[in-house]
Amino acid sequence: MNIDFHYGVVYIVARIGGMTASDALTVAHACQYVDDATTSGILRFSGGETFERFATAHKLFDYTNTENDQNRLVWTPFHFLPAGIGETLEDKAVCRADSAVAREVVRRAIRQRGTDTALYRLGVTLHTYVDTWAHQGFAGIESQTNRVSLLEAEDCTREGWLAHLTRATRHLVQRIEEDVLTLALPVGHGAALHYPDQPWAKWHYVDGRNVRVKRHNLPEFVQAAEMTCRAVRAYIAGREDFESLPGLPEDVKAALTKLLDTNRNLDDNKRLQTVCEAVKTGVIPGLEESIPDYVPKGLGSWKYNATGLRSDDDSGDRPEWSDVFEKSDYRRFHDAVKEHRFVITQEILPSRGLRIA
Template sequence: MNIDFHYGVVYIVARLGGMEPADALTVAHACQYVDDATTSGILRFAGGETFERFATAHKLFDYTNTEDDQNRLVWTPFHFLPAGEGETLDEKAVCRPDSAVAREVVRRAIRQRGTDTALHRLGVTLHAYVDTWAHQGFAGIESPMNRVHMLEAEDCTREGWLARLTRATRHLVQHVEEDVLTLALPVGHGAALHYPDQPWAKWHYTDGRNERVNRHNLPEFMQAAEMTCRAVRAYVAGREDFESQPGLPEDATAALTKLLDTNRNLDDNKRLQTICEAVKTDVIPGLSESVPDYVAKGLGSWKYKATGLQSDDDSGDRPRWSDAFEKSDYRRFHDAVKEHRFVITQEILPTRGLRIA
């Protein structure tokens, strides 16, 4: 999923689920920031203090990244949450929508309610949770399960999807067949391009088991929104049985479904603008408010507010450590990331027979 869902829809659902605007904003920002936190390593302060950060995405969402050890720490816990189903590692690593593993991850986040990283942890968790619908059938490790053949979508020919690629990727694939593309992009849904992340897309392909897979994203994205609403209601109520909580109101469901179906700009940031305008103009029943702009990097970003730093490459900078840093969204987000990753890789997945870190 892209920023239109991770920030826009998650904000809407959090508000409809009973969160106050400030809390909903923190959750939505953390949810989207998972795709934008690309700086890892130790942040060193002028007085000698240090703070560990862990990147939750590769720069520019690099689907061609083939460093499998790094993929297992980035794509697996944050973008392709394994369902832990099957016999082999490849089978267990495949992401499945609303899996038992995914629900347990949500419950663990709700359990942290009341801690100073709770909202950020919920946002990080919701990113991984909703992505189980979008990224189903793919794995965050190098795997034959990620092979894609005969990729087609209702609204796009092969020439059309080639035109949508970045210059580097287009150069790679414009004279090769899909079998070569799927080998060149072995991690996650790289070989399926952006179709898994477009709310309206209807598409199909043949997977690594030589089975045809038919996908219609809209009802799956709406199910993700519904379950997110239940998770938020449970969080607000302080209870872990989120599956049994009420979901979205019927009128809000209808309005959001129409919005996701008709908001088809290929630029996800422009889709976000449309969603924010809808919230402001009463398109979503029960909401009529301005959604603050999301700032990923530079002036106004979480990192800048906490440290004064604007660049990804901050290895030579030495900001001053302060109490303001300790109370910042930036520090809380990165600590939430470390908590989330530990719970998944060290506690939940090993009980499902899956050791990836």
């Protein structure tokens, strides 16, 4: 999923689920920041203090690398959560929508309610959770299941650049493109292009095991929003049985479904603008307010507010350590990331026979 869902829809659902605007903003920001926190390693302060960070995403184009160990630490716990189903490691590593593993991860986040990283942990967890719908059928390790061929979509959102070719030539070009992408992007859904993350998309392909896969994202994305609402209600109530709680009201679900289906700009930031405008103008029943702008990098970002640093490349910088940093969104987010990754890779997955880190 993209920023329109991770930030915009998660904010909507958190507010509908009963969160204050401030808490909903923290959860939504943390949810989206998982896709933008690309700086890893030790942050060194001028007085000698240090703080460890884990990247939750690769920088642009870095996802093409084939460093499988590093991919497992980034893609698997944050974007392609394994369902732990099957006999082999490859089978168990495949992401499945709303899996038992995913629900356990949500429960673990709810259990941390009351800690100073709790809202950030919930946001990180919800990113991973909703991505199980978008990224189902793919794995965060190099795997045959990530191979894609005969990829087609009903709405022809491939920018129209193949439209002038004959049908036979178009299919030949697509097959070459898919083969190249499959080899270049062996991890995750890279070879499936942008289709898994488009809320309205209807698409199909043949995977590496020669199984024909048909996908319709809209009902999947709405279900992800529904379950997110239940998770938020459970978090507020301090209950781990989130599946049993009410989800979205029917009028909200109908409005959100229409918004996700009709908001079809290929630029996900433009889609976020449409989502924010819908909230501001009362399109979502019971919610009429402005969603603050999301600032991922530079001036006004969580990192800048905590450290004064604007650049991702901070290896030569030495900010001053202070109480401002300790109480910052940036510190709390990264500590939540460490908690989230540890619980998944060292506790939940090994208990299901899957050791990846």
